[in-house]
Amino acid sequence: MSIYDTEEGCISMDRDDSLGRHDNRVVELAPLSKVSIEDLRLMIDRQHNLERVLPRAFDILEKNPIAQGGLHLGDLLTSVLSVPESFWEDHPELSRRLVDIREELEALRVSIIEDWLPSLSRFDY
Secondary structure: OEEEEOOOOEEEEEEEOOOOOEEEEEEEEEEHHHOOHHHHHHHHHOOOOHHHHHHHHHHHHHHOOOOOOOOOOOHHHHHHHOOOHHHHHHOHHHHHHHHHHHHHHHHHHHHHHHHHHHHHHHHOO
16 A cells, blocks of 8 residues: 545555555545544554554544454554654654553553453353
8 A cells, every 4th residue: 555645634545455466546535534444554554644644543542442453453553552762752742642542551451350351250161
């Protein structure tokens, strides 16, 4: 996938087909708010325009920290965590959003370990 910035918060993506072959005929133009989780994940993995893409990713992760693109649960967060440290140093406002997600996950972990798993264990057959 190749991604090009356009006006008014839209991006244009040349899509690869399911076999990974590039098809210049297939081009999407979409507002960043409408881009799929998988496409966001791919843009982050390729470190494409992180200043614009990461805020949208955080909008999703703040609602669902284990949001899934095309790989596995949490693949969007995994991609965000692969962003180089130098980017976070230059963008403290985005770094703070990542800290907030970490705190949410820590609270969720406590609920899982102390409440949900013990309650679910009674369903062993």
